[in-house]
Amino acid sequence: xxxIISLLVGLVVIAFIAWWFFGKRSVQTGEAxxxxxxQSIDIKVKGGYLPEQVVLKKGIPATxxxxxxxxxxxxxxxxxxxFGINQKLPQGEVEKVEIDTSKPGEYDWECSMNMFHGKVxxx
Amino acid sequence: xxxxxxxxxxxxxxxxxxVEMLVRPFTGWMLPGGDWTMLIxxxxxxxxSARPFVSSAWSAFEQHHANMDTLVALGTLTAYLYSIYAxxxxxxxxxxxxxxxxTFVLLGQxxxxxxxxxxxxxxxxxxxxxxxxxxxxxxxxxxxxxxEQVVSGDLIQVRPGEKIPVDGQVVSGQSSIDESxxxxxSIPVKKQVGDSVIGATINQTGSIVIKAQKVGSDTMLAQIxxxxxxxxxxxxxxxxxxxKVSDIFVPAVLIIALVTxxxxxxxxxxxxxxxxxYAVSVLVIACPCALGLATPTALMVGTGLGAKHGILIKNxxxxxxxxxxxxxxxxxxxxxxxxxxxVTEVVGDRHVLQLAASLEQLSEHPLAPAVLAAAKxxxxxxxxxxxxxxxxxxxxxxxxxxxxxxxxTLKQDLGLVVAPALTEKVKVLQKxxxxxxxxxxxxxxxxxIAIQDTPKKEAQKAIKELKQQGLxxxxxxxxxxxxxxxIANQVGIDQVIAGVLPIDKAAAIAKLQxxxxxxxxxxxxxxxxxxxxxxxGIAMGxxxxxxxxxxxxxxxxxxxxxxxxxxxxxxxxxxRIKLNLFWAFIYNVLGIPVAAGVxxxxxxxxxxxxxxxxxxxxxxxxxxxxxxxxxxxx
Numbered sequence: 001x002x003x004i005i006s007l008l009v010g011l012v013v014i015a016f017i018a019w020w021f022f023g024k025r026s027v028q029t030g031e032a033x034x035x036x037x038x039q040s041i042d043i044k045v046k047g048g049y050l051p052e053q054v055v056l057k058k059g060i061p062a063t064x065x066x067x068x069x070x071x072x073x074x075x076x077x078x079x080x081x082x083f084g085i086n087q088k089l090p091q092g093e094v095e096k097v098e099i100d101t102s103k104p105g106e107y108d109w110e111c112s113m114n115m116f117h118g119k120v121x122x123x
Numbered sequence: 124x125x126x127x128x129x130x131x132x133x134x135x136x137x138x139x140x141x142v143e144m145l146v147r148p149f150t151g152w153m154l155p156g157g158d159w160t161m162l163i164x165x166x167x168x169x170x171x172s173a174r175p176f177v178s179s180a181w182s183a184f185e186q187h188h189a190n191m192d193t194l195v196a197l198g199t200l201t202a203y204l205y206s207i208y209a210x211x212x213x214x215x216x217x218x219x220x221x222x223x224x225x226t227f228v229l230l231g232q233x234x235x236x237x238x239x240x241x242x243x244x245x246x247x248x249x250x251x252x253x254x255x256x257x258x259x260x261x262x263x264x265x266x267x268x269x270x271e272q273v274v275s276g277d278l279i280q281v282r283p284g285e286k287i288p289v290d291g292q293v294v295s296g297q298s299s300i301d302e303s304x305x306x307x308x309s310i311p312v313k314k315q316v317g318d319s320v321i322g323a324t325i326n327q328t329g330s331i332v333i334k335a336q337k338v339g340s341d342t343m344l345a346q347i348x349x350x351x352x353x354x355x356x357x358x359x360x361x362x363x364x365x366x367k368v369s370d371i372f373v374p375a376v377l378i379i380a381l382v383t384x385x386x387x388x389x390x391x392x393x394x395x396x397x398x399x400x401y402a403v404s405v406l407v408i409a410c411p412c413a414l415g416l417a418t419p420t421a422l423m424v425g426t427g428l429g430a431k432h433g434i435l436i437k438n439x440x441x442x443x444x445x446x447x448x449x450x451x452x453x454x455x456x457x458x459x460x461x462x463x464x465x466v467t468e469v470v471g472d473r474h475v476l477q478l479a480a481s482l483e484q485l486s487e488h489p490l491a492p493a494v495l496a497a498a499k500x501x502x503x504x505x506x507x508x509x510x511x512x513x514x515x516x517x518x519x520x521x522x523x524x525x526x527x528x529x530x531x532t533l534k535q536d537l538g539l540v541v542a543p544a545l546t547e548k549v550k551v552l553q554k555x556x557x558x559x560x561x562x563x564x565x566x567x568x569x570x571x572i573a574i575q576d577t578p579k580k581e582a583q584k585a586i587k588e589l590k591q592q593g594l595x596x597x598x599x600x601x602x603x604x605x606x607x608x609x610i611a612n613q614v615g616i617d618q619v620i621a622g623v624l625p626i627d628k629a630a631a632i633a634k635l636q637x638x639x640x641x642x643x644x645x646x647x648x649x650x651x652x653x654x655x656x657x658x659x660g661i662a663m664g665x666x667x668x669x670x671x672x673x674x675x676x677x678x679x680x681x682x683x684x685x686x687x688x689x690x691x692x693x694x695x696x697x698x699r700i701k702l703n704l705f706w707a708f709i710y711n712v713l714g715i716p717v718a719a720g721v722x723x724x725x726x727x728x729x730x731x732x733x734x735x736x737x738x739x740x741x742x743x744x745x746x747x748x749x750x751x752x753x754x755x756x757x
Contacts, residue, residue, distance in 0.1 A: 020187060115188075
């Protein structure tokens with residue numbers, strides 16, 4: 001009896017894992033706040049990036065304020081391959097990352113192990 | 124609390140457990156207080172050292188993500204919580220598994236952090252190369268100013284032993300300068316008035332005054348830093364596979380661990396404890412980090428190593444393409460040859476040289492300086508020119524003293540009148556690999572100028588090495604077949620494509636690309652389209668900014684041997700990436716089944732603590748293998 005219950009519970013948990021991690025879900029998108037001739041947005045680094053997608057206006061100098069609240073060593077750097085940015089994110093501090101918004105397009109960012117991802121969209 | 128502190132706390136607290144584990148089988152000795160002592164020690168480890176894993180795992184879970192912390196947290200929590208339960212029902216406990224896994228994983232992270240900062244060492248070195256201040260002329264004297272205040276046009280004094288602060292030109296004094304930190308050239312270079320100097324290089328012997336030309340982000344060092352930074356953080360196409368895997372890796376491992384438990388407990392009828400140990404081993408042996416670190420760390424070290432030798436590989440894509448080449452095409456002038464042609468003969472009277480030099484002073488053609496130098500040496504007076512025109516790939520024309528003068532190549536379709544004797548002479552000179560410039564007045568040839576640009580001294584050896592790497596070598600030039608063929612023979616190039624206009628170079632490369640994967644080596648503005656067209660564009664030497672922009676690989680020194688070295692470096696780096704990926708995959712592909720007890724029939728099993736150790740070492744071995752790449756010779 002206990003074995004049958006274990007098996008059923010196990011299968012339910014497996015189904016839950018598949019649904020929770022592989023299921024479709026909406027991506028959190030944030031719009032940068034434009035102030036005079038600058039735009040900026042705060043990004044929380046905790047179990048990933050919040051928001052995961054950032055929309056920036058073309059041609060206005062932009063700053064992303066990353067704040068790492070997570071002790072995972074995976075998230076200790078943020079890397080923008082297209083910009084050649086590799087910024088250390090000390091825990092609990094706000095790190096400013098300047099983004100070049102002269103060309104419209106999509107620019108990915110990632111953690112140092114390439115496990116967590118985010119995206120900047122310049123429109 | 125940082126990783127290092129967490130590791131030491133965890134290590135000290137888990138030592139008593141280790142002693143007991145080692146001594147108990149032989150003597151039956153147990154820790155005073157038995158299971159309770161173990162519970163207290165392990166609980167402290169869980170609260171102090173393991174809590175960050177749990178909280179990271181939880182925040183990732185909330186965002187539908189899972190990473191390494193998820194595996195470590197779940198694995199150790201399972202072992203810990205089950206042991207507490209087992210303690211109360213008087214079953215064997217395995218607190219030490221939880222404790223050791225945390226210790227080993229943290230050890231791995233501590234070492235990995237050190238290695239990762241080692242891997243990016245080349246970059247930090249580059250960043251500290253620049254001078255902080257400069258002796259700048261303000262008014263009548265030189266005063267020390269911070270480097271940020273130097274502007275283009277400033278006169279700067281550089282004393283022996285000091286760093287050249289910015290890119291510029293020597294205006295007085297002479298010295299020898301150590302340029303190794305920027306160009307990788309170990310022999311000091313002599314500099315005198317008129318020579319260019321590079322910021323961040325070291326003035327060795329004499330005191331010189333330079334005029335600042337490029338400052339701030341325009342300097343060569345700043346450009347190198349930008350290229351290397353982009354390269355070190357770029358992606359290689361080979362990563363696409365791991366990117367796909369890493370997305371599903373951790374959740375898949377969670378499922379495998381559950382299946383492992385169910386199979387052992389439900390289908391094979393083992394105890395809960397045994398089934399749990401297998402499941403926990405699966406969780407802690409799986410290492411997504413090794414997969415994630417395999418490519419970036421090797422890329423970082425490889426591109427950094429290149430920068431040290433004056434070889435800049437722009438990104439992972441180029442690095443990968445440089446491994447799959449069939450053919451390497453060279454521009455001739457300035458690439459294969461020294462690019463400083465000299466006039467060897469003048470056929471005709473003084474007028475020939477005079478007219479040619481008068482026109483050439485307005486031209487930007489690479490052969491112009493040779494004619495002007497010869498005119499200067501012969502003390503010929505230059506005449507004023509009107510209606511100057513450059514005819515691409517043909518020559519130049521203009522009016523001197525109301526006569527139409529043409530200086531250029533001997534082509535049939537220009538309708539020039541050329542005496543048979545001159546035509547013969549042209550053939551003789553061309554056989555000697557000389558470029559022949561014809562001078563004509565009112566469409567009648569009056570004489571010839573022979574110019575020769577000799578191959579660089581290292582050219583022959585460099586080409587030979589490339590051929591040994593199995594590459595077909597081709598020379599692409601606007602010169603005629605005879606000239607190009609003679610140079611090609613001297614250096615041992617396989618094939619010559621001659622008479623190609625600059626605008627057609629890219630098309631010639633595209634034609635070769637129909638059958639081959641092609642690299643192109645060039646150095647001038649007119650090479651930019653071909654550099655972009657080729658699978659791998661290699662911009663050489665003091666090349667123009669345009670060429671540097673268009674090239675995928677930039678060689679700072681003007682040395683042909685660096686072409687082979689750049690390709691070797693790409694191969695070495697790419698092979699290291701493949702090796703790293705292989706190990707990272709093998710660890711997981713073999714490790715997970717072993718941990719799940721698939722081979723328990725033949726006695727091959729892993730306890731959770733050994734699994735944790737294996738996991739720690741998998742990512743560590745990948746990073747150290749990348750760091751070792753930095754020690755290889757190129």
